Amino acid sequence: MSAQDHEHGAVGHIVPIKLLVVTCIGLLFLTAVTVWVAKLDFNTLNMPEMNIVVAMGVAVVKCTLVALIFMHLRWDRSFVGFVFIGSIFFVGLFIAFALIDTTAYQPDIVPGNTPEVQEQLDLLEADWAKQRATGEVNAAQGHDHN
Numbered sequence: 001m002s003a004q005d006h007e008h009g010a011v012g013h014i015v016p017i018k019l020l021v022v023t024c025i026g027l028l029f030l031t032a033v034t035v036w037v038a039k040l041d042f043n044t045l046n047m048p049e050m051n052i053v054v055a056m057g058v059a060v061v062k063c064t065l066v067a068l069i070f071m072h073l074r075w076d077r078s079f080v081g082f083v084f085i086g087s088i089f090f091v092g093l094f095i096a097f098a099l100i101d102t103t104a105y106q107p108d109i110v111p112g113n114t115p116e117v118q119e120q121l122d123l124l125e126a127d128w129a130k131q132r133a134t135g136e137v138n139a140a141q142g143h144d145h146n
Contacts, residue, residue: 023069
């Protein structure tokens with residue numbers, strides 16, 4: 001380290017390899033949890049809002065690990081950590097406001113197809129059933145319209 005580094009306060013520190021490896025394993029585990037949660041459907045458990053809550057929770061933990069270890073916030077001044085925690089708080093607050101706003105219009109959402117599309121599907125299904133009943137279409141073909 002040169003004298004110039006000491007003048008500007010750029011004093012580095014050595015992070016033990018063991019800590020980096022443990023952090024890497026933790027991040028890989030959390031990535032596997034993220035993939036598992038993406039495949040898990042909380043809608044079937046009558047908790048649709050849990051998808052975003054669990055995904056954001058895992059993302060916050062991963063972000064915190066990266067910031068603390070790889071960005072060296074663990075060893076930095078406490079003010080920098082305060083700014084980091086404050087920024088995470090405000091991002092969470094903004095996301096919460098956005099989620100509140102999106103659920104305000106939920107009663108207007110028509111589940112399934114729009115009425116026009118559903119009407120067309122019903123007509124096609126009735127036509128298909130009529131053709132099958134009159135023997136115009138082989139019943140073994142199924143719905144293959146290729």
